[in-house]
Amino acid sequence: MTNIRARVHEILAEQAMIDVADVTDDQSPQDLGVDSMGLVETIFAIEERFDIQVPFNANEPNASEFDISSVGAIVAAVEKLVAEQRG
């Protein structure tokens, strides 16, 4: 597991108040029990943890560039942003 993947899993587990071992890439945030406000807080935690800007609009979460459809999609999007913004 990449470092970024592990950290994203940790953030989502903390937000969902579940064990990090129960977070898998194929789940959606909703599957984990993360609601819309929890998602906004997750984005904030990701920005803080990786020191990146995440293009995310809470009015239209699914229309944002940042793919939040699944845990795996979030990991991939964060990896891309980290490469672009910090590379």
Place this chain on the structure above:
Amino acid sequence: MRRVVITGAGTINALGANVADTQAAMRDGRSAIGELDIRDADRLAIRIGAQVRDYDQSAHFNRQQIALFDRYCQFALLAASEAIGQAGLEFTGELAARSGVILGTSGGGLNTQDENYRVVYEEGKNRVHPFVVPKLMNNAAAAHLSMEWNLKGPSFTVATACASSNHAIGQAFQFVRAGLSDVMITGGAEAMLCFGGVKAWEGLRVMSRDTCRPFCATRSGMVQGEGAGIFVLEAYDHARARGAEILAEVAGVAMTSDASDIVMPSRQGAERAMEGALRDAGMAVDEVGYINAHGTGTAANDKTESAAVAHVFGVQADRLAISSTKSMHGHCIGATGAIELLACLMALRDGVIAPTVNWQELDPECALDVVPNTARDASVKACLSNAFAFGGMNAVLALRAV
């Protein structure tokens, strides 16, 4: 119009984390004013306050709640839990649909504002937590109370500085009396003891550097406190029908505006508020055995309030007791009237009048029976609770023993 009673009371403040501990401290005449334990206190000229000490938010709330609940909101939730628990009410169906919450606060989520201004201005960060707005807003505490207890009727927040709680309680009283609701949750919450909060008050030059001694010739100004007081107001018939314990009757309220000065109080405004509350309650001056004074410990308030009481009550002014419990729990600003109502309940229910502590020497301009330093046993059938705010906005509550 219907009679309205109090069937639940709750608090957290510097004197205690519940009503019993707070009233015990008032009986003992214990002052909770001490050195402020807050960040950057060394940059403050005023370093004292009546702080809620040994408070561990994680003992009461989980991480997600803490992300949303400012300190003032946490205080409101804890006090409400005690009050609604005592009342023994469950809000479902029609009762839930008609019950609401009216709270007073002045600063709202001031700690949240202070912390986040630091983050962006002092630390130069360009990102704040996403919940800053819902955490700092002045209606957050009322909103979380409505959510926690399923209160689906009219809910809102009243902000009239130091009279916020009395305006809120008075408004809730009028809702129940008029039949708009059978039950209203009301009171106030405040948490201004942060660097920015104290720094702002310092600017006014009315803050004491030693302690709060209301109505005393050697007074040195006001001292800030913090906390919450929450009450369940219920229609008398509703409370009787379910066999609820009645703590006291809210008999009347009056609200007036000085319409004169933004900070200096007016004797006429205070008098009209006290007279109005007596009239609203159908209460004769000789019924009143106790007044919980606004009693801030500033020269402007104490002299004006004393003169107003003397004028309204005439010879009865020399027979009644008047004390300022701000000398113990500090001036809790938007929560202060609610916390002070606990002293009224103690007088009406337990026959104990809370003292004005730290008192040293008679001020001829405040020549009333201020119950200096030691609590007193007395049979009190009716009392007033005064609140005279900056802005010249006054609200006085009249209560009776049941």
